[in-house]
Amino acid sequence: MQLEITGLRSGYGKVQILHGVDLTVPPREITAVLGPNGAGKSTLMKTIAGHLPVMAGEIRYRGNSLVGHTALSICKEGIGFVPQDHNVFPSLTVRDNLHASSLAFEGADERVAEVLRRFPILAERANQAASTLSGGERQTLAIALALVAGPDILILDEPTAGLAPIFVDRIVSWVRELAEEGMGVVWVVEQNPEKILAISETAYVIDAGRNSEILEARSLLAPGRLEEVLLQVQE
């Protein structure tokens, strides 16, 4: 079942940032979202996840509108979200992070065991405070926290920004595995998105709170094409 966003408007208080954004997230695919700093990518993801109120437009999943639902209920509907910042509990151990995130969800204990198998580094670090993890380990934990809820759709906001290449490669291959298993993934891509575009189907370019282009993701891998698309929106 695909997640369907149409004409989405939202922002902070009275300040409108998104001016009618469309986004379709099919299962078994990675959908890339890119655009310049401040374009509204994170605002879009926070609004879908219910962290910001919808001013107008629709968010539909499994035949229901998610507009007006709480973040917890959206999570329970199967939409997982890994925010760009503050995405773990720094003072809790890795194990307690996973436990805290599992409390609201049925069947989560089994999924905690599953994420510890999927991400062996977290099993190794189980008794360490999240604040002592490396950037890559912390993002792995943040993804694991979203998976504990058992999502069908996973929204990742720049999960590999600033990470060592080995962790970028690991996260890319884990997320590709999740998509192959059926998950619909939205990936807000960072500065060097080639590895992610290579495994994505559709790329949405967002600029100034609007859809700028909707392209086949791999078409952006042609030499100079990505720069061209991003420069175009900055003019």
Ligand SMILES: Nc1ncnc2c1ncn2[C@@H]1O[C@H](COP(=O)(O)OP(=O)(O)OP(=O)(O)O)[C@@H](O)[C@H]1O
């Ligand atoms: N908490 C907030 N309160 C008010 N305005 C905000 C808040 N967070 C972001 N904004 C504004 O909303 C606009 C869009 O920001 P957003 O974080 O969605 O951009 P982005 O595309 O995710 O950028 P980046 O690539 O830097 O992550 C910016 O003008 C930003 O200043």
Ligand SMILES: [Mg+2]
């Ligand atoms: Mg952002």
